[in-house]
Amino acid sequence: MATTQQSSTKHEILEYLLKHSRATAFELAEILNISPQAIRRHLKDLEAEKLILYSSIQEGMGRPQHVYHLSREGRDRLQRGDSYGEFAVSLLDTLAETVGRDQVSTILRKQWERKAQEYRDRLGKGSLKERVENLVELRKAEGFMAECHPVESNESESDRFILMEHNCAISNVAESFPSICGHELEMFAAVLCDCTVERTHWIINGEHRCGYLVQGRKPCAELD
Template sequence: MEEKQKAKHQILYLLKMYGPQSAAELAEQLQVSPMAIRQHLQNLKADLQVTYEEDRRPLGRPVKLWQLTERSADLFPNAHADLMVDMLQNVEKLFGASALEKVLAERAKQQVETYSQVLAEPEDDRERGDRQSELGRRVRHLAEIRDREGYMARAIAREDGSFLLVENHCPIQTAAHTCQLLCHWEMKVFQTLLGPEVSVERVEHIMEGDRRCAYAIALNPKRPSIET
């Protein structure tokens, strides 16, 4: 029973991290038979945690691409969702929208201070590396921080020299639905951390129906600084 539960959790994790996949692709990653994976997927489907869409290809039969359902979101960390929603709503109700903005600005300031300690490195190390490699180091460390916070994050180096910061899960999604200013300030945190010579653009957004949040990050000397 424990092995079956472990396999199910591994499947859910892979679908969360890497998006829709076929049973064969999942089987290859987990080093088990496609038949075993299909059995697990059918059980997960019966529990309404996964579903599939058929990918019709020029040759051969359609391929089932399995993906998570909205119900599966409850299986991943949600940072005290109800409490956070209540607090944000009460701040705005009691003190007004400007007070809510100040609370979120203070939260962003604390995030920048905390993250900066991890992203910092000795001055002599910075001088040895070029700006591109330094940006890559900072993006990787940022992804590691966000991953520890439950965002299931990773950094991806792209062929054009830019980077993609991917967050496959949002532990504050419930609160963000109530207060979309949270997403606004998240962007400001990233921009402040990476500096005025770096461009940060959100290219995928869970709040807009995408599977994940993703940020395209590249050197851009002409980009003005964003103040918090």
Template sequence: MQSTPFSADSSVGQILTFLQRNGEATIRELEIELGVSTTAVREHLINLDARGYIATRLIRNGRGRPRIVYSLTEQARDVFPRSYDTLVTVLLDEIARQQGEQGLTQLLDSVSERLAEGYQQAGKGNLESRMGNVQKMMESRGIPVEVQPDSQGFTFYACPYHEVAMDHAGVCAMEKHMLEQVLGHSIQNETSIRSGSRVCSFSVAAGDNTIALVE
């Protein structure tokens, strides 16, 4: 589940919530709602606009000065909590119930291959280049990753599917399989957040363990 980077009780959080509930508002309406000055509201709106969370439009009423109203952008919708993890967990539970663990495993294997296909560009070049590309790929998803010296492995400092993986170990196997498809090389899972470690770490398997890259 995602969470807002702003406290719901903060002025910025209150602005986001007010705009989410009301669609749009003027600075004056936000002043009244928050009980703060015009300057304070403007500063918060500038901050939100810099993050790409605020859209503006002019409303002209007769001869008076046009009013500026503020609303949320589509990007701003992402700062509000969403229960995707709960939905995915329930879906996987139901698949396992109807098709058994083997059916669930087959499904997750197929998903890992689809994910790998989406990262074809990351699978270009030698192993060192591919590992660097995987690092960029993961960090673009908000997952801090460190490549170990001499491309011996990875350290993941967060889990992209934490809540779901805690209920379904197959999700960890899915991500590992996807990484192998992108790298074109077998890897071993050394530590796991799911098992209580602070990080997930993977080592590139020693010896001739190359596998076919996803085309």
């Protein structure tokens, strides 16, 4: 039981660092409601597993503080289906060698068009808020650490939300075929076709999450 609890706490630390990029031991202890001593033990274990790194910062006249962040291995630990991702990259590389990268891009576009139709069928006809929340749940089921938040605005004529994904369940594919991220943006725009969808953050650009601004505009027609 204790081992399971320790594993759960370590996973919570990794998830917090993934979402917030960095934190001190004191901040983690407060957020997770456990003692600083216990947090330091977990951090030491995670550092030994090479899942986290730290840098020292000096604030005032006191001792330097350690600020922790995920290592590449730590980020990978939170990705799902890495072995499938490696297989997908190998398969796409083989296709690129056989039919050319332009044809692979066309294949990926067709895949996202199918996915967009599947999402739209499952999201239903509710309000934009309900559909964005349902989309978040679908993405979570596929291995994405997704969430959404309303955007405060003085403009009353449209709903606005930020859709965030703190990891990339297809990161291996995206690194080798970055065009897939463009197709993903097109997919969200097709799924929420009464909205404008703009990318605000991008993991491939070195940011710690992908983000999309979703803003309602007009009713949409059925996909072809």
